[in-house]
Amino acid sequence: MTVNIRIYGMGGQGIITLAKLIGEAAVEDGKSAIMTEEYSPYVTGGWSTADLIISDHEIDYPLIENLDYLVTLSQEGLEKNLESIKMSSKLITEKSLVKVPDLYKKQAFEIPGIELAKSLNNPKGTNMVIMGAIGGVTKSFSKESGRAAISKRFPSFSEININCFDRGFEEVTRPG
């Protein structure tokens, strides 16, 4: 199986870090992963995006052909990618920053990442909440590997980040 995920946001939101952690977690699970990144060449606040392909097979060609999941932490990310969104695509958005048009509501997971991270005393952990949500929705990596990748990257802040990750995971997987 192959999963194509595009993650979009603003410089400083931790988009690239988030994508790399997902790739690490997937590789830890024995899958193949490839990630390309793009960012505007200027400063914090410019756009930033990462394309991830996770597969059971070896991956040669790094471009996404069919977008399965669009994750966006900015309104621009939704608008720029409208053409790539298919009926079968799923959206994962930061609720307070992205207004999802009614047309796409049914296929969207609107995550209050900023609010949840704040409530867990880790306001910088929004990307970790989103990472948990991506794990829960896409099932492209296991919860254990996601946690392990976070601990490895942030050895001194592992617990508060894992809390955010777990909360994001729970947000999309709890029954009802």
Next chain:
Amino acid sequence: MLPPGKYFTDGNFAATEGALYGGCRFFAGYPITPSSEILERMSRRLPEVGGHFIEMEDEIASIAAIIGASNGGLKSMTATSGPGFSLMQENIGLGMITETPTVIIDEMRAGPSTGIPTRVGQGDVMQTRWGSHGDLAPITYSPNSVQESFDLTILAFNSAEIYRQPVIIASDQVIGHLSEILTVGNPEEYEVIQRLTRKKANGNHNTFSYSDDFIPMFVPGTGFRGNVDSLTHDEMGYPSNDASVEREMLEHLLGKIKRNETKIIRFEEYMTDDAKVIVVAYGITSRSAKKAVKNARDEGLKVGLFRPITLWPFPEGRIVELAEKTRKFIVPEINYGQYSHPVREFSRRETEEIHFPPGAIPDFKIILREIERSFT
């Protein structure tokens, strides 16, 4: 050194760790997107392995420093992108004429001039061959994956030592920033050529030798008195105005590469055995080309892929062989036609160029369409 294992990491990380594996102990550079992560990582890693790192005032100083450091006895390197690579051209010639081993990574981005720092290009390919004035025989590697960013950097350090000259790695923005799996083996699996030096004259006072392809370097201050000069020089290293000395020196500089071409040249082929049309692609473009070739094969078209791993020296022998049973070559590049020129020159076959404007990874469908057109 990086412990053996599987890593999900990017090309810049892999190139840095490959360099350390290859014995790099001196880095001088000036930060430039998309290669800055190499410099950043080196600034942290080199002191850990007993090496030295200097952030220089510009790229001219950077390459001067790595040539100096290598003559002082350490394996050295720098990393840059187009604008910095342009500034380095004169001193690449200095490295060639003084037969100084060193490694230069050029991560190609959209140009000319400062172009688009964060977007891919392949416009420096001819510059790695002809950029510095005078006659040169450069060695240029072209990695197409994170794995090759590691492996070819080790190889580049080895080649620099064996052939005693600057070796260029022409990577690109996508490969530098692409994250995928890097597998690092046990240290004993990697051959690393150590620096050979002469400490005593042993009756042989010459700094260079024009009759041997290789003569060990000397390290100043360790008992050997020698000369290193950017002017045309004889085997003693003394400058000369004599055209016959120029000829002797140049035939040595060019000949040591020409005579060893078969050992230096590396390439990879995919389905070329019965191919009537061959796509020649390198770097990130080769991955789009491979997908196009795979899809065309599914349609029953007899097409293959030739991927030069050493861009220079040009794999002339193999291209000539392939041309015998091939009617057409297709050369997609992220530029407006560079590597297509030697392919056309040596194959003497119809050579179609595909120009991908710098800025994005080539769409395989455009290459596929060109392949299909070749069979109608």
